[in-house]
Amino acid sequence: MISLVDIYTAIKKQIVDNTGIKNIYDAEVSQGFKRPCFFISLIVDKDDNETVHLKFKNILVSINYFSKNKTQLENLEMYEILKKSFSLPLQIDDRKILPFKISSESKIDNNVGFLQFTFWLKFYDNTYFDEGKEEYPIMKDLDVK
Numbered sequence: 327m328i329s330l331v332d333i334y335t336a337i338k339k340q341i342v343d344n345t346g347i348k349n350i351y352d353a354e355v356s357q358g359f360k361r362p363c364f365f366i367s368l369i370v371d372k373d374d375n376e377t378v379h380l381k382f383k384n385i386l387v388s389i390n391y392f393s394k395n396k397t398q399l400e401n402l403e404m405y406e407i408l409k410k411s412f413s414l415p416l417q418i419d420d421r422k423i424l425p426f427k428i429s430s431e432s433k434i435d436n437n438v439g440f441l442q443f444t445f446w447l448k449f450y451d452n453t454y455f456d457e458g459k460e461e462y463p464i465m466k467d468l469d470v471k
Contacts, residue, residue, distance in 0.1 A: 327451055327452050328383075328418055328419055328421060328423075328449070328451050330368055330370070330385075332418050332419050333368060333385065333387075333418055333447065334352070334366060334368060336416055336417060336418040336419075337366055337387060337389070337416070338350050338366065340411050340412065340416060341364055341366075341389070341408075341411070343411075344407055344408075344410070344411040345404070345407055345408075345411075347362050347363065347364065349361075349362065349363035349364070350363065350364045350365075350366060351363060351364070351365045351366075352365070352366060359392070361392050361393065361394045361396075362391070362392060362393055362394045362400075363391075363392050364389055364390065364391050364392075365389070365390040365392075366387070366388070366389055367387075367388040367389075367390075368385055368386070368387055368388075369385065369386040369387075369388065370383070370384075370385055371384040371385065371386055371446075372384035375453055376450070377453075378453065379452060379453055380450055380451075380452070380453065381450065381451045381452065381453045382448075382449075382450055382451075383447070383448070383449055383450075383451055384446065384447075384448050385446065385447045385448075386444060386445075386446055387425070387444065387445050387446070387447060388442060388443075388444045389408065389442075389443045389444070390440055390441070390442050390443075391404050391408070391440060391441040391442075391443065392438075392439070392440045393439055393440065393441070395439075396434065396437060396438065396439025396440075397434070397439065398432060398434050398439075400439075401432040401434075401439070401440070401441035402432065404441055404443075405430050405432070405441060405443065408430075408443045409428060409430075409443075412425045412428060412443075412445055413425070413428070416447070421449070423447050423449050425445040425446065425447060426445065426446055426448070427444075427445060427446045428443075428444070428445040429443075429444050429445070430442060430443045430444070
């Protein structure tokens with residue numbers, strides 16, 4: 327089962343690996359953060375049981391990038407890096423989930439200067455009802471005579 331912590335950790339790793347920026351915050355701080363940096367928010371839109379064993383999840387991922395010099399050019403360059411980083415399937419635990427509906431908005435007003443980059447993750451997952459269920463080894467070869 328994929329948790330929100332698993333998703334957050336995978337996104338954080340993807341950002342650090344592709345940008346080299348390690349200043350990543352999980353809650354928006356109005357002051358005292360070091361630029362350049364990222365803020366990551368996960369918003370659960372749906373977490374519905376489809377069957378006893380299957381659950382559908384729809385999660386909005388919002389990444390806010392605060393550029394060093396608060397310029398539009400820095401934001402556009404970061405958009406290209408993030409778009410390339412999240413256009414491929416995202417490795418979350420033992421699964422790969424493809425982000426979709428990637429969008430962004432760059433804001434340069436009141437000397438703030440940041441880029442908001444968003445995408446959706448939609449996937450099916452096991453329900454909690456499967457936990458503790460006895461597991462059997464996977465059959466590898468079958469000889470039929």
